Amino acid sequence: MREGHEQNKREFEDYAYVLDFLEYGYPEDTRPLHQKKPIAQAFGEKQFVMMELTFKDNQVADLAEKLYIGKGKREKVEFVSKMLKYDQLTPTAKTELLHVIKEAVKAQEERFVEFLNNCGPITNRMHTLQLLPGIGKTSMWKVIEEREIKKFESFKDFEDRVRKNIVDPLSKRIEEELKEPQKHYVLVKWKTTH
Structure with a gap:
């Protein structure tokens, strides 16, 4: 296999969080009821991909429920129908999105602590940390000073220090990064190629 091909290999989600569940599909779908399948708009746990899931017959899901969507045997999900953009989400899904993102961040604490310990400057005048809402220059310097003393071990350690x-x-x-185009994508890596 070629070297470049390895780097472009796409990673697939194993789990997704339900943003909205539509038992009879989208309201604007004009097909007869017996032809419609239940669907959900969901948010991938690792790649942060928004997607539409088609469910097996007689299966339902709750908002923010974590579902297996990987290559193995799926309990509720029949298949991933398509990827979605933010403006394709239902109003319920848009409302639920931030809550579900927080759950995904908490579930991957180690990944994000590593990010906080290793992120660096983007330009001579801007640091990656400054792209995080609520982190200004003062907070950025505090983070840099603290991680030079000792790397952060957890979110709690970060918050205490x-x-x-x-x-x-x-x-x-x-x-x-999911909502609108950004100059710098630091957490949603797949957006840099789309």
């Missing part, structure tokens, strides 16, 4: 909640800024930045 920096005196700032970090789950909310990380979650809000992910939401911003």
